[in-house]
Amino acid sequence: MKNASKMIPCYSADTAGVCSAMYELGGMTVTHDASGCNSTYSTHDEPRWYDIRSDIFISALTEMDAIMGTDEKLISDTVKAAEDLHPKFITLCGSPMPMMTGTDFDAIAEEVERRSGIRTFAMHTNGTHSYIDGASEAMLAVVTEFVNECPKADGIGVNILGMTPLDFKWRGTSDLMKKWLGESGLEYISCLAMGSTLDEIKNAASAKVNLVVSYAGMASAEYMKDKFGIPYVCGVPFGIRAAESLADTIKKAAESGSSVLLAERSTDTCDTVIIGESINAVFLSSALYQELGISSSVICPLPTETRLLNSCDAEYLAEEDIEKALKELSPKTVIADPLYKSVIPKGTRLIGLPQFAFSGRCFEKHMPDLIYTDIKEYFK
């Protein structure tokens, strides 16, 4: 049973990625799924649910709807809700059941848009892929639809791409990012999609550089590079010195117009392994090296690209592959979500770095602030 997780949970699914990316943008998100499933996407996977209102719905798909292919119910319910709520846009997501019955979301979205007069996006989610895929598709849809050419900001304007609470601590991160940009002489334009309004995002083409903080933002960064000529820099401003170094990289990219993907990392033998989303993990590895002289490698269990990783890093999706790799590497320390504990060799130190997409609310209170903050104490 390859890819069956026996001890560790699986990451949030693509649908949760869409809901998370669209959460604060004033749209209406409808997942075509059985009644009750909204709690998965909007409460278990969503720390903002009790604090920020968002119009996220489940179509309450029944067995008979699936058998009879009654797309009309989804279309008319969505249009009716949109007439009441006046969302800025509508997003339709799939789940496993409509995947099996071959629901044509592109055609349904066209129909909803025709009847409601509201821009409607069809997301090609089916609940079997990672949240990265869903968030990536949703962010790209927003950028493609709403970002148009506009005058450049006076300073070095920066968009943050790929930020959702599934990868980043919700409370505090936006403020720390803005503080870091401001103190580094950079100008915050927008954040896709945590802490920004749709109007701020519409202004995204005024930026000189895009900062891609997770792989979910990569497709949008590539699109904006092609469409508006905005270069992108991959990175997360962990620590103080590494954050300053990342700010310098952004300034150089603004000047040269060239994108920068890789971080300053050690090539020494690594006795520390970081498990997590690729850009987060790679730039935490870089920060550990710059701030503490720690050499670390990365195990990425989520969609990414080889060009973002070093030769010492690895992409493993299956639990048994991660477990085997950790046995072979035999690191002194593993930095990962606390729920990875069960696949880490005995005697190995685990520094817990909770991730909402992996352990949900379990360790929410223990999520540290690492952005533009001294990280020495946490990782010493």
Added chain:
Amino acid sequence: MIKLAIYGKGGIGKSTISSNISAELTRRGMKVMQIGCDPKADSTSLLCGKRIPTVLDLTREKGSRLTLDDAVYESPSGVVCVEAGGPVPGVGCAGRGIINALETLKKLGAYDVYKPDVVIYDVLGDVVCGGFSMPMRKGYADKVFVVTSGEKMSKYAAANICMAVENFRDRGYASLGGIILNRRGVRDEDEQAKELADDFHTSIIGTLDRSEEIQLADEQQKTVSEAFPECKAAKQLSLIADGVLASFK
């Protein structure tokens, strides 16, 4: 690029007609890709002289390492052949299989790599579920041709297919290209086929008489024009190919 789907009741001759159209258009200098959308995976065996591995079997075997070279075969006559495949009878979901196979081909860039002038989707039986409407969806076939005889069940299936095409009209799916009459010697067969065509505001774009040469060519695993180029059936199949092309003008 011309993209068409051929539907019709099981056993009505869709694969034979599809393969003969493919071979005929290839003979005229066009690059044709024929995609069998049937779990039986025998649409292209007439063209290739053997069964070829299916996209779904290869996906199961190779996963993300699957390439177009694994799944695409060129027949001796030059037709680019693909079989979607599907589960064995009685288990799984054949409709979902068609969706998965067609999405895989698209993801692998099959249409960009082979740049066919004509794509023919040879689709199993009736439009029994969402999966079997996949070839008529936006981005796949532009026109649907329905093969029927004058037999009651064949006409019934044909009417269902035509109705599905009509139902999906607002979705920008394929339109009805026409009826292909595969005569089985039923009384008033031409009139019955015409009545069906009239009901759905379409026309009969070609006819094929029952002939021994078709069966003999099938047994030899050859197209009719290869095995018996001068026979009446070969000429009728050539006219059907003309009718298909004409409907796109």
